Amino acid sequence: MSEIEVFDAEQLAGLIEGLAEAIGRDHPHLQKLTLIGIRTRGVPLAYRLRDRIATLLGIPPQVGELDITFFRDDLSAGGLRTPDRSEMPRDLTGQEVVLVDDVIFRGRTVRAALEALNHFGRPERVRLAVLIDRGHRQFPIQPDYCGCQLSTEPEQTVRVHLRETDAEERVLLIDKTAKIKS
Template identity: 85%
Template sequence: MSTVEVFNAQQIAELIDALATAIARDHPHLDRLVLIGIRTRGVPLAYRLRDRIATGFGSPPQVGELDITFFRDDLGSGGLRTPNRSELPRDLTGQEVVLVDDVLFRGRTVRAALEALNHFGRPEQVRLAVLIDRGHRQFPIQPDYCGHKLTTAPEQIVKVHLRETDGEERVLLIDAKLEENSRE
């Protein structure tokens, strides 16, 4: 199996710092900004962005957690999924929302998140922040804020490991064909 570490903990921190700066500069009214992490790894990223924005720009934006389980278009495939509760700090009507996720690939997760957001009000605007954009979209979805655009083959896997969810901090690029062959 071929696995390459693309980013280490320090590099991930630098990407998050750059994302936080870009988001804060685009949103001068931080009291109207809500960072919404898409479960699972978007949630700790949203909290980290909030902390970096608070440190560098004063006022911390609010953070919410969005579960998209019932809005996915692949709900019937891939086994049973256990939904979590979405936790948003307030009605999103009139708010500036930044959806936060770890990896943007086909765009299906973001499409589901946009649909789920409709149940929590009508935001003034919705933007997207991702740590890694790996391309290969199936939907016309692009990030407004991107930590790093990583060139990948469609069959490769990008795995983000965060200390809050995985106990370690790194981004891996895995050759899926080699991984699949090693299982046979």
């Protein structure tokens, strides 16, 4: 197995800054904007985006937290996970929602998030913001806001480490098939 650091803490902060600027630019009416972080790492990213947008535009958008455990179609493949509560700051009917996640790969997480979102109202529009887009979709889902497109192989993993969840800041590319030469 090999690990390559793709982004360090400073570079990661730059990606988040770019996402915040793009979202803020596209949503001049922040009163209607709700950032929804997909658990686990999408939640701290959503709060960071809120803080950056507030600094840039003077008004913080609302933030919600979405757990998609019961909406996944691959529960049997990944082991059991204890679900968390989803928390929304308001009814999402008529709101402009930006779903936030750390990495998009096959699109299954976003598909589940869209289904889960229906339980909180009918948004006017839903967009997707991701830190890393690594391609290899199984569903026709593309991010509207992307920090970085990273070329990967399907058997590789991209792991985002955030201080809120991992006590460090970096992005790793992990290749489980790489052989260590002796």
